[in-house]
Amino acid sequence: MSNKGEAVTSTVPLLAARDLVKAHGRTEALRGASVELRAGEILAVTGASGSGKSTLLHCLAGIVRPDAGSVTYGGERLDTLPEKRLSELRRSEFGVVFQFGQLIPELTALDNVALPLLLAGTSRRDAHAKAGEWLERFGVRGQADLRPGEMSGGQAQRTSLARALITGPKVVFADEPTGALDSLASEQVMTALVHTARESGTAVLLITHDAQVAAYADRELRLTDGTVAPLGVTA
Amino acid sequence: MSTRHILLGLLAGGPSHGYDLKRRHDERFPQARPLAYGQVYTTLQRLVRDGLAQIEGTDSDGGPERTTYRSTDEGARELAAWAREIAPPAPFVTNEIFAKVVVSILADGDPDAYLRAQRAAHMERMRELTAVKTAKGADLATVLSADFALNHLDADLRWMTTTAARLTTLTAEVDAT
Numbered sequence: 001m002s003n004k005g006e007a008v009t010s011t012v013p014l015l016a017a018r019d020l021v022k023a024h025g026r027t028e029a030l031r032g033a034s035v036e037l038r039a040g041e042i043l044a045v046t047g048a049s050g051s052g053k054s055t056l057l058h059c060l061a062g063i064v065r066p067d068a069g070s071v072t073y074g075g076e077r078l079d080t081l082p083e084k085r086l087s088e089l090r091r092s093e094f095g096v097v098f099q100f101g102q103l104i105p106e107l108t109a110l111d112n113v114a115l116p117l118l119l120a121g122t123s124r125r126d127a128h129a130k131a132g133e134w135l136e137r138f139g140v141r142g143q144a145d146l147r148p149g150e151m152s153g154g155q156a157q158r159t160s161l162a163r164a165l166i167t168g169p170k171v172v173f174a175d176e177p178t179g180a181l182d183s184l185a186s187e188q189v190m191t192a193l194v195h196t197a198r199e200s201g202t203a204v205l206l207i208t209h210d211a212q213v214a215a216y217a218d219r220e221l222r223l224t225d226g227t228v229a230p231l232g233v234t235a
Numbered sequence: 236m237s238t239r240h241i242l243l244g245l246l247a248g249g250p251s252h253g254y255d256l257k258r259r260h261d262e263r264f265p266q267a268r269p270l271a272y273g274q275v276y277t278t279l280q281r282l283v284r285d286g287l288a289q290i291e292g293t294d295s296d297g298g299p300e301r302t303t304y305r306s307t308d309e310g311a312r313e314l315a316a317w318a319r320e321i322a323p324p325a326p327f328v329t330n331e332i333f334a335k336v337v338v339s340i341l342a343d344g345d346p347d348a349y350l351r352a353q354r355a356a357h358m359e360r361m362r363e364l365t366a367v368k369t370a371k372g373a374d375l376a377t378v379l380s381a382d383f384a385l386n387h388l389d390a391d392l393r394w395m396t397t398t399a400a401r402l403t404t405l406t407a408e409v410d411a412t
Contacts, residue, residue: 048400191369211392212385215361216369222354229351 012075014039014203015060015171020069022055029055030066031226037171042197042204044214047223053207054175056223060205061094061173062086073171091120095164095172095202099179102160103148109135109159110144116167134162138192154185161193165202172197175207183212190216238270238278243287243306243314250291250305253279265377279304287313332391336398350399357388357395364388 013036022030029052037043037060045053058064059071062078071078073093078086090096103112114131118124135141138158140151148156157177164172174193178186194216197204206217214220222229245256245263253275261269279302282288287310291303306314332353339346367373368381 048396194369211358211361211389212365215358215365215385217362220355220358222351 013037014041015071015073015205017056017060017066017071018069020056020059020066020071022052022059022064022066024055029226030059030069032069033223033227034069035060035221035228037203037205039170040198040201040203041219042194042206042217044206044208044217044220045223046208046211046214046220047229049209051223052226053209053223055226057173057175057205057207061096061171062090063096091116092167093170095167095169097157097160097164097172097174097177099176103156103163105148108145108147109140109151109155112148112159113162113166116163120167130166131162134166135159137196138162139188152185153181154188157181157185157189158192161189161196165196165200168200169202171203171205173205173207176209177206178208178210178213186210186213237317238274239282239287240314240317242275242278242282243310244318246288246304246306247311247314250303252301252303254301256304263376265380267380282310286310330391332395340402347399347402350395350402354392354395357392361385361388361392 015037017033017035020030020033021028029050031052033052033056035043035045035056045056047053055064059066059079062071062073062081065079069079073089078089081089103109104115107115110128110131113134114124114127117127117130122130132141132144135144138161140155140158140162143151143155143159146155148159151159157180161172161177164174172193177193178189181189190213193204196202204217206213208214241260241264242256245251245259251259253272256279257270257272257275260267260275279288283290283304286307288304288306291305293300293302295301335349335353336346338344339349364381364385368378368385373381
């Protein structure tokens, strides 16, 4: 019986979207996009500016609701979930990183990373201890007392990753996490993200326009005009 | 790539024999095609003929006899001159991908589908190279050579992306001539 159970979990995607449609005003950002993300998988979503990449991420992460189509997470419909339950789910199961880390400028790196745990009710002492460990994992322990404005772009982005991963999410959504970085800083951020995700079995949905960043993922999904581009003739 | 200059470069650190040079070449240039032993020995003989290297001696060390070579002063000068020489930036595009797109347009094929398939193949290779360079313990030579290949593949990909976007215009131009 246990074999059967394992087989079922391995074939059911952790996160799936079917035929998503989403318009911003009169512009249709998504026009029937479908995607599946398996547990522990790193998926790169690429495409030109305006192809719908970020909108797809927002729909999958439950940040916006699609106009049509469905999003399921662990078998549960996300797009019809009440807002309160959706917020809980986002806090406990998802981590998000954007192009500009969106760290809180008044807080130190340590406080920024500890914040999700403090919000979840962890004691200040435990939250800080764990935040220190996560800064260490991302190679920015030495910057613990610095505020975001005092760090380099790469250091700030690694701090953002630590903050996104500290709660042990099942999925990390990363929207152009290296978009503002030079190639070496970008490499450090991606190596840190990929190694940590692989160690912890965290799935990553990575939005990028950069093929060298997409090459860190297990596979690539390419969006064109709000739909998933088919593979070519021989692939 | 100039095998003779690469071998001269490897000899710059001190005398060495053919087998050792081949091994060090493959270590230093891990993403390059491994050197064949035959090529190593032929090249060493030519370096000696041209006065750029000389035979240091032979030993057998209990096994087959091995000849040790050393670089000459002239070899060192030749190497320094080669290393300073500017490599000519490629003047013409004779790339197979470019040719296939044009031929596909000429023959009423599906260049867009070809470009998508080619992209998938490029991405697969880039994933392999990224895994090589980010593996724990990857040395600097491995990282640099993977970076070199990744940046060239990335340049192809950027060209392919722009071309896919331009295909409508490009097709009209080729059809008109």
